[in-house]
Amino acid sequence: MFVVLLRFSADKSAAERYMPGHQEWIERGVDDGVFLLVGGIQPGLGGAIVAHGTSRDDLEARVAADPFVEQDIVSAEIVEIAPWLADDRLKFLLAEPVLP
Incomplete structure (x- = not known):
């Protein structure tokens, strides 16, 4: 399981121009079943994604491939988490699926 932190760079003002591509990129991640949760880092500092089932x-x-990353609108940090305990609602996160 991973947490992806996308923190705005000095070129945050360019975000509006690339927002449609960024949103399509997010939707692909959700549709592919890789992105489980997407949200903003408050107050307006960037975004965060919980990813699962990928290498x-x-x-x-x-x-x-995120347009925001490609255009240096955000810097990306990927944090890997090895979960060992979870609430019953999140138990599926404890067993990473076997990847091809």
């Missing part, structure tokens, strides 16, 4: 290499490639 670090594949996630790094996916993050690099």
Whole structure:
């Protein structure tokens, strides 16, 4: 499981121009079942994504394809988490699926 932190760079003003592509990128991640949760880092500092069911290499490639990352609107940090305890509602996170 991973947390992706997308923190705005000095070029935050360019975000509006690339927002449609960024939103499509997010929707692909959700549709592919990789992004479980997407939200903003408050107050307006960037975004965060919980990703699951992917390898670090594949996630790094996916993050690099985000228009915000490509255009240096955000810097990306990927934090890997090895979960060992979860609330019953999140138990599925304890067993990473086998990746191809």
